[in-house]
Amino acid sequence: MLHPLLGAATADLAVFTVSAIIVLAGAVGVVLARNPVHSALMLVMTLFGVAVLFVEQQAHFLAAVQVIVYAGAIVVLFLFVIMLLGVDKEEVLEVEQLKGQRPTAIVLGVLSLGELLLLARTQWATGAIAVAGPADGPGTNVEKLARSIFTRYLLPFEATSILLVIAVVGAVVLARRPTVAEPDGADEGAKA
Amino acid sequence: MSIGAGPYLVLAAMLFTIGAVGLLIRRNVLVMFMCVELMLNAVNLTFVTFARVLNDIGGQSLVFFVLVVAAAEVVIGLGIIVSIFRRRTGVTADDLHLLKG
Numbered sequence: 001m002l003h004p005l006l007g008a009a010t011a012d013l014a015v016f017t018v019s020a021i022i023v024l025a026g027a028v029g030v031v032l033a034r035n036p037v038h039s040a041l042m043l044v045m046t047l048f049g050v051a052v053l054f055v056e057q058q059a060h061f062l063a064a065v066q067v068i069v070y071a072g073a074i075v076v077l078f079l080f081v082i083m084l085l086g087v088d089k090e091e092v093l094e095v096e097q098l099k100g101q102r103p104t105a106i107v108l109g110v111l112s113l114g115e116l117l118l119l120a121r122t123q124w125a126t127g128a129i130a131v132a133g134p135a136d137g138p139g140t141n142v143e144k145l146a147r148s149i150f151t152r153y154l155l156p157f158e159a160t161s162i163l164l165v166i167a168v169v170g171a172v173v174l175a176r177r178p179t180v181a182e183p184d185g186a187d188e189g190a191k192a
Numbered sequence: 193m194s195i196g197a198g199p200y201l202v203l204a205a206m207l208f209t210i211g212a213v214g215l216l217i218r219r220n221v222l223v224m225f226m227c228v229e230l231m232l233n234a235v236n237l238t239f240v241t242f243a244r245v246l247n248d249i250g251g252q253s254l255v256f257f258v259l260v261v262a263a264a265e266v267v268i269g270l271g272i273i274v275s276i277f278r279r280r281t282g283v284t285a286d287d288l289h290l291l292k293g
Binding site: 012013016020023024027028030031033036039040043046047050053054056057058059061062065066069070073074077078081082084085101102104105106108109110112113116117133134135136141144145147148149152153156157160163164166167168170171174175 | 195199200202203205206207208209210211212213214216217218220222223225226227229230233236237240241243244247248249250251252253255256257259260261262263264266267268270271272273274275277
């Protein structure tokens with residue numbers, strides 16, 4: 001139980017701080033881990049932190065989907081491919097393959113971060129509040145999200161079904177082994 | 193709920209930057225993919241934050257679509273990686289220099 005003096009604001013702040021630390025630590029871990037398996041596990045950590053932040057912002061359905069689809073399906077797919085290909089070898093991070101790549105990347109990253117922070121300080125007064133329906137008020141989050149998707153965003157929703165069908169067909173085509181053995185050209189990877 | 197949009201947006205910006213720098217630094221294609229996921233998550237966090245601040249459920253609807261597109265993208269991307277790996281042994285971006293002049 002929280003001490004009565006500590007209000008809900010303190011709890012919110014604590015949840016946000018802990019989740020933010022988890023998210024950032026996981027993200028740094030993804031980038032710095034030598035082993036791809038460790039990167040994938042760090043990615044799970046980040047995704048869970050983001051899911052907590054979704055709950056904190058009343059996006060309950062998205063938090064559940066985040067855990068189920070991202071942490072449950074996408075990361076498992078990553079791990080599956082890592083294990084299938086047997087690339088869970090340590091990568092040598094000390095050697096810079098391309099000269100000056102890392103300093104350039106970090107400078108670019110810092111520049112874009114500064115730009116984003118600058119933009120975040122700007123006031124965006126569009127004057128259009130609750131175009132697709134209010135996020136608070138009576139009713140559950142799932143109910144409001146469903147009403148929004150199945151009325152206002154119905155056409156994009158149908159388009160995603162086409163997208164998924166195309167993705168499935170593409171995956172099958174990519175995974176199919178050619179029935180006729182292709183002439184193994186003189187050079188490596190004639191058709192990569 | 194009492195926290196304003198600022199901290200969330202800063203966190204999302206940092207997450208996006210870490211993902212972008214990782215995409216530029218790492219050579220392993222799988223890890224590069226994970227960095228793309230980090231960037232997508234940063235944008236999702238921004239969408240949800242603005243959905244709360246502007247009191248508009250549309251932001252959450254867009255996150256739903258981003259999730260679908262991310263799932264399709266991962267399936268196709270990993271399929272491409274697997275089919276590349278059948279031909280050659282490495283999955284680092286440096287192994288894919290066939291078009292190098």
